[in-house]
Amino acid sequence: MxxxxxxxxxxxxxxxxxxxxxxxxxxxxxxxxxxxxxxxxxxxxxxxxxxxxxxxxxxxxxxxxxxxxxxxxxxxxAGALTDKRVAVVDVDGAGDGVTGPLVEQLEAAGATIVAQEALTESWTAADEATMRDTVAGGLREGLADGLEEGTIGDETGTSAVLGAALTLALTDADPVDPALRSTEAADLQQQLERFGLVDVEMAPEAPADAILLVSGGETGAQGESPDDVDPAEWGVGSLVGLAGMAGDITGATVVAGPTTADGDLVSEVRADDDVVSVVSTVSGTEQLTGRVVVPLAVAAQLGGTVDQYGFEEGATVLPAKPEEQDAQSDDASADGQETTGDEQ
CATH class of the missing domain: 1.20.5 (Single alpha-helices involved in coiled-coils or other helix-helix interfaces)
Incomplete structure (x- = not known):
């Protein structure tokens, strides 16, 4: 005690x-x-x-x-896109607050906006995959006949087939009068609208020379992939397929979105070696600096230059001037000739 x-x-x-x-x-x-x-x-x-x-x-x-x-x-x-026709597609509900300023920059560069559309949720929703497969199945043969051999085959995924349909609907010209859209383009547009895959803000007026795919940056937030749906055929994966096919067909497709985040469309395009070889991307479109680059990127693509623009590591800040692009092309050609000569 x-x-x-x-x-x-x-x-x-x-x-x-x-x-x-x-x-x-x-x-x-x-x-x-x-x-x-x-x-x-x-x-x-x-x-x-x-x-x-x-x-x-x-x-x-x-x-x-x-x-x-x-x-x-x-x-x-100014003048970067004089006499060029551009179609603008909102791919993930970015809205006019995002697409509007980009359209203004394109017009300031001299471009004519010949179409403005938005993909619906049916384009990316996992539970609409069967419907998309059915639509793509009905379009596949006709699209394969109208494109360069090998562009679309039996193994081509649904997102790529639908991407080809949208691309041709926006860019295919009448063989007699290139200033007019072809009958096939009008038919494809009607089918995409009828199946609820696109909403039209401004109906196509003429075949586009280039396509701008606009992202609001939300495409990465798609949830877990269903076991029975290929990740490449829904959500952001289906948009990457669209971008790749549009780039293959047009040679002038640009994807624009905000500063990159994991899983968004710009990041996924840049991560795909096949797509990034034919499609340019622009990030940072929430800032004026990014929006100004968009028409320059479109002009560079029309001139044959594919690149990725932004302030992220590995990206280019600004496209080269046309004369610089020509010089780079000449240098590349000269290097190719020298290499060929050495090999011989």
Whole structure:
């Protein structure tokens, strides 16, 4: 049994320690602790003020850069797409808030927008895969006959077949009058609308020279892939198939979307070696800098240059000027001739 004296000793020890702490705090240590705390507060205040000044300067610089780009944007793109016809397709519900500014940049570059459409959820929904397979099955033979041999075969996936149908609906010209759409293009457009795969904001008026596929960046959030549906045939996978086929057929297809995130359309296109070889991408379209690049990327594709534009690692910030592209093409041709000569 613990004696009361032990409790008394413990209480005395506690009060003694408290008294010593008070004496030291009010005496010898008071000045040192106070000086240290004052110095630390002063240092923190100076750092805070410096950071605030840096932030204000950065914001001011960013504002001035936006003003410059806004003022110079029209001059940068002016004439890049003169006499060129472009079809714009919203692939994942990006909406007019995203597509509208891009259309403005295309028009500022001199392009004529000849069609503006949006894919419906039926194009990407996993539970609509059977319907898409049926539609693609009915279109496959006719599309294969109308395209270069080998473009579409028995093993071609549904997303690629539907991509070919949409591409031809937007770009196929009348063989007699190239300024008009072909009968086949009109028929394919009607079928895509009838099966609820596309919504039309601006019906195709003439065959497009290039296609701009616009993403809002949400295509990666598709949930888990159903076991009975190929990942390449629903969600973002089906859009990659569309982009690849459009690039194969037109030679001038650009995918534009916001700053990249895992699983979004721009990232998935860039990750596919076959698609990225025929399709250009532009990221950062939520910023004016990205939107200005879009018409330049389309113009570069029409000139035969495929590239990936943005500020991510490995991407190109800005397309080369037409004369620089020509010089690069000449250099590549010269290198090819030299290599051929060496091999001979």
């Amino acid at each position: 613990i004696d009361f004296r032990y409790h008394l000793v413990s209480l005395i020890s506690v009060f003694l320690a408290l008294a010593i702490g008070i004496i030291l705090g009010a005496g010898p240590l008071q000045g040192a602790l106070g000086d240290q705390l004052t110095d630390q507060v002063g240092t923190l205040r100076a750092e805070r003020n410096a950071l605030r000044d840096e932030l204000n300067q950065a914001e001011a610089t960013a504002t001035e850069q936006r003003r410059f780009i806004d003022a110079a944007g029209d001059q940068l793109v």
